[in-house]
Amino acid sequence: MQMVKKIFIAIALVWFVLIAFMPKQELYYKLEQTLEKNDIRLNEETIDEGLFSLTLHKVDVYIKGIKLATIDEVDFFTLLFYTRVEIENLLLDESLKSKVPTQVNSLIASHSILAPLKIKLETEGSFGGAEGSIDLKEKNLHLDLNNTSMKGIEMLQSTLQKNEKGWYYETSF
Amino acid sequence: MKHLFKAEVFKGILALLVLLLIVKTIWFVAEVLWLPTKGINEVDKTGAKSLYYRVKLTPNEVAAPTTKPTKVVKQEGNIKEIKLLAIYNDSAITVITVSYKGKTKVMSRGDEINGFVLEGAGSNFATFSKNNKTYKVMLIKSKTSTNAIKSITPVEPSKPVTTTSGGPTGEVVDVGDHKVIDRSLINHYSENMDDIYKEVGLTEVKEGKNLKGFRFTFVRKDSPFAKLGLRRDDVIKSINGQEINSYNAAFGVYKNIKNIDNLTLVIQRGKEEMELEYEIN
Numbered sequence: 001m002q003m004v005k006k007i008f009i010a011i012a013l014v015w016f017v018l019i020a021f022m023p024k025q026e027l028y029y030k031l032e033q034t035l036e037k038n039d040i041r042l043n044e045e046t047i048d049e050g051l052f053s054l055t056l057h058k059v060d061v062y063i064k065g066i067k068l069a070t071i072d073e074v075d076f077f078t079l080l081f082y083t084r085v086e087i088e089n090l091l092l093d094e095s096l097k098s099k100v101p102t103q104v105n106s107l108i109a110s111h112s113i114l115a116p117l118k119i120k121l122e123t124e125g126s127f128g129g130a131e132g133s134i135d136l137k138e139k140n141l142h143l144d145l146n147n148t149s150m151k152g153i154e155m156l157q158s159t160l161q162k163n164e165k166g167w168y169y170e171t172s173f
Numbered sequence: 174m175k176h177l178f179k180a181e182v183f184k185g186i187l188a189l190l191v192l193l194l195i196v197k198t199i200w201f202v203a204e205v206l207w208l209p210t211k212g213i214n215e216v217d218k219t220g221a222k223s224l225y226y227r228v229k230l231t232p233n234e235v236a237a238p239t240t241k242p243t244k245v246v247k248q249e250g251n252i253k254e255i256k257l258l259a260i261y262n263d264s265a266i267t268v269i270t271v272s273y274k275g276k277t278k279v280m281s282r283g284d285e286i287n288g289f290v291l292e293g294a295g296s297n298f299a300t301f302s303k304n305n306k307t308y309k310v311m312l313i314k315s316k317t318s319t320n321a322i323k324s325i326t327p328v329e330p331s332k333p334v335t336t337t338s339g340g341p342t343g344e345v346v347d348v349g350d351h352k353v354i355d356r357s358l359i360n361h362y363s364e365n366m367d368d369i370y371k372e373v374g375l376t377e378v379k380e381g382k383n384l385k386g387f388r389f390t391f392v393r394k395d396s397p398f399a400k401l402g403l404r405r406d407d408v409i410k411s412i413n414g415q416e417i418n419s420y421n422a423a424f425g426v427y428k429n430i431k432n433i434d435n436l437t438l439v440i441q442r443g444k445e446e447m448e449l450e451y452e453i454n
Contacts, residue, residue: 017192021200029213032212033213041215067215095428098365
């Protein structure tokens, strides 16, 4: 029993030290490098590094050199077995208003080791709310919209489908 | 001998320190070998040229007020001796340069030349008044373009664009030396990007990694774009003096297109560069 306790403490210690000493900012730069290969660039005003998290403030999102969105705050949080990315106040460029709702108040993407091939999504914005997931095995995204009146999402109607729960968006990648 | 520390506690602390050292070393090695130390930031290239028209010196954000003469009488009498060379037009001031009897003169609103009082100016014309009559003097087209760049005259007379429900409204009208685009057409395309791609196909032209412009892969017959004189395989090099050498530049022009009064496209057709000029009204 004593041995089990010792092993458990050792694992907990390794896990804690691994996260605490993780070069979070450099890992974020690596993410920036990966995104850049797809012509996506993030310009952040400040970066705050926490024990388990990394927070970016005032982020401008450029796609192919075009500034298409601004984000007030992006928060990366990880315990290794559970990871969450939270985006607050995402504002898309006005020129996209005919295609998509331009205001997203919050978007939370979370991944748990209990469902390693799924990323859970929750979002809220001018379009109402939506919940769904990304299936990494099936390579598809499914979003159930809480909005039943279609108010604020008229432009998306052609891309939406309906089931017994209401409107949903589905795409493969 | 009395021990200062319990051997077990000391071993525990030592093990913890070793663990910290190992983990830190692993991360350090990862940092040195694989992780970048600097982020990648987009440099905002918003320094677009302020010239939207070669004779209009207003900043592109400010749309020059177009003075619509209430009554325009055909040029007659001595007004023909006044040649309009250049226009500076903004919300506060209108200044023009004219040539009269071989001499050039700079005039502002209210100034008089040969009895003609300057009333105002549009993007390519100035209006004068004399004896309660209004006279319109058109801007002289520059003939001093470089050999590489020349103006082209539209080949076929334009017809109004067919209006379909939900489609673009407005028309492109050929007035001889240039074409006039209905502003509603510009407004429609600026709000409905998808409609542009129903009429034309565009693909990027690159030299190595550098974007050199956008090539039309097709231009739909009888579309407003065809009426502008654009053809398949034309490459857009610049719009209103702004080189189209990045998506950002192209998008910047697209976003501001509603605020402009004149449109100048430099295109490459085959080996020749051409300048196409349009008035937006």
